[in-house]
Amino acid sequence: MGGGKARSSPASGQGGATADRGAAARGPASELAAEPGASAWQYAPAPESRDVVSIEPEYGLFVAGTFRPAADGRTFATINPATEEPLAQVAAAGQADVDAAVTAARTAYEQVWKPMPGSERAKYLYRIARQLQERAREFAVLESLDNGKPIKESRDVDIPLAAAHFFYYAGWADKLEHAGFGPDPRPIGVAGQVIPWNFPLLMAAWKLAPALAAGNTCVLKPAETTPLTALLLAEVCQQAGLPPGVVNVLTGAGDTGAALVSHPGVNKVAFTGSTEVGKEIARVVAGTGKKLTLELGGKAANIVFDDAPVEQAIEGIVNGIFFNQGHVCCAGSRLLVQESVADIVVERLQRRLATLRLGDPLDKNTDIGAINSRQQLDKINELTQAGEAEGAQRWSPPCQLPAKGYWFPPTVFTGVSQSHRIAREEIFGPVLSVLTFRTPDEAVAKANNTPYGLSAGIWTDKGSRILWLAQKLRAGVVWANTYNRFDPASPFGGYQESGYGREGGRHGLAAYLNV
Numbered sequence: 001m002g003g004g005k006a007r008s009s010p011a012s013g014q015g016g017a018t019a020d021r022g023a024a025a026r027g028p029a030s031e032l033a034a035e036p037g038a039s040a041w042q043y044a045p046a047p048e049s050r051d052v053v054s055i056e057p058e059y060g061l062f063v064a065g066t067f068r069p070a071a072d073g074r075t076f077a078t079i080n081p082a083t084e085e086p087l088a089q090v091a092a093a094g095q096a097d098v099d100a101a102v103t104a105a106r107t108a109y110e111q112v113w114k115p116m117p118g119s120e121r122a123k124y125l126y127r128i129a130r131q132l133q134e135r136a137r138e139f140a141v142l143e144s145l146d147n148g149k150p151i152k153e154s155r156d157v158d159i160p161l162a163a164a165h166f167f168y169y170a171g172w173a174d175k176l177e178h179a180g181f182g183p184d185p186r187p188i189g190v191a192g193q194v195i196p197w198n199f200p201l202l203m204a205a206w207k208l209a210p211a212l213a214a215g216n217t218c219v220l221k222p223a224e225t226t227p228l229t230a231l232l233l234a235e236v237c238q239q240a241g242l243p244p245g246v247v248n249v250l251t252g253a254g255d256t257g258a259a260l261v262s263h264p265g266v267n268k269v270a271f272t273g274s275t276e277v278g279k280e281i282a283r284v285v286a287g288t289g290k291k292l293t294l295e296l297g298g299k300a301a302n303i304v305f306d307d308a309p310v311e312q313a314i315e316g317i318v319n320g321i322f323f324n325q326g327h328v329c330c331a332g333s334r335l336l337v338q339e340s341v342a343d344i345v346v347e348r349l350q351r352r353l354a355t356l357r358l359g360d361p362l363d364k365n366t367d368i369g370a371i372n373s374r375q376q377l378d379k380i381n382e383l384t385q386a387g388e389a390e391g392a393q394r395w396s397p398p399c400q401l402p403a404k405g406y407w408f409p410p411t412v413f414t415g416v417s418q419s420h421r422i423a424r425e426e427i428f429g430p431v432l433s434v435l436t437f438r439t440p441d442e443a444v445a446k447a448n449n450t451p452y453g454l455s456a457g458i459w460t461d462k463g464s465r466i467l468w469l470a471q472k473l474r475a476g477v478v479w480a481n482t483y484n485r486f487d488p489a490s491p492f493g494g495y496q497e498s499g500y501g502r503e504g505g506r507h508g509l510a511a512y513l514n515v
């Protein structure tokens, strides 16, 4: 499937965004490059229509079932990272708005949601799930516009999984006494939930669905660069007839999140985001009696043994680190490959990367979309420059990046040692660091040599080796011969600096019950 015009063999070194920034802007879903020797043909543009979405010029906060401006009238802009086009002005919630939302959530909790039988709560969750399905195209286009991710990912992964979470937890709402937490598990109260920008709607679903099923009410704070699908979800809550105050959405930046998690009326804090902010929240919440779950960063090892089916492993490596531009907490950002097959794996990986198509996120052929923000692009640039400065070899396929927007080409570093920053720090971008190992014990030692512990991948033909290794890896999720697979029934969460608590499955209910 080598799309695009045939080009010279993969370039080395200057794959960086700045190096290509002056290149001519290309059409939608412009290809990165072709496999060497591939025939000279191109994919026609296949853009998804924007018309399915109507974006308002301004959005308010969703408090007590209605949309309203911030008390002090502050707003901020949310932009399309692929074009830098402003999409809308969004209300920035201050302390008074946090007070109002927490009060609304408390009232709804005491008067409506807690006393309601689980079987009735379930009906609302099913309604929300069905609405998400019915409006899936609208949600997918809006997510890609606000976040920059390819439409095929928002359409095929984010939105269906968000609906699946509501369906799954709707099923638990009237069966909580059978969930293994005693005969009469009780909700906690008001949940303050803060989420990141990499999977905006999906993270909202991960937070809201179990909390509501367990009988809690919620105040959700989406990330400042991606507020729009959370606000559309608020509209869906209205449409589903959810009682006012059961779900409240406060848009704003870190100060809004800080005001929410420290609010004395909040009983449970659930945070997904960076380890740095997670530590700060842990300090703020300590000693308050609030229940806390933290889903933080990661630096996962994706381990390829010499008996792995190579082509399958290549697809797993690509999916592991280039899915969602690498903006994935559980991304397989460290490739550990057995020394005897390292050359062939890297060579085939480079050939495969040359076929990926970077460009317009709304084009259905696009594999790599935009980086979500200028700030994130700066961080990726800083860490990749550090990788070169520390002596690793940088490679990207020949690549011209669109003239406007935030872009970074798929990038592979070889010759990486464990002490390099690119082997230790979360880059949160389309950047893979390749390390090698000789024995299974060395693979374990290197994989576990990280302050994080969210996920890992194993590629081998031997089932016994998978079981042996999975026992030894300090990671909350271990995928075998696959990567980045998610299911609402499967718990997800980390060790060490990747956080604590689990989301998803029966375990995800525990975080929202007094157990």
Ligand code: NAD
Pocket: 194, 195, 196, 197, 198, 199, 221, 222, 223, 224, 252, 253, 254, 255, 256, 257, 258, 259, 261, 272, 273, 274, 275, 277, 278, 280, 281, 294, 295, 296, 297, 298, 328, 329, 330, 426, 428, 454, 494, 498, 499
């Ligand atoms: P971030 O920590 O900067 O921001 C996350 C959210 O916290 C945003 O809504 C932000 O406004 C808010 N926030 C910022 N400062 C705050 C404060 N002092 N108090 C309360 N809220 C505050 O993270 P990000 O850059 O948006 O997201 C990327 C990070 O999220 C990565 O590290 C990634 O690994 C992590 N992540 C983890 C998971 C997981 O399940 N473990 C999932 C997705 C993302």
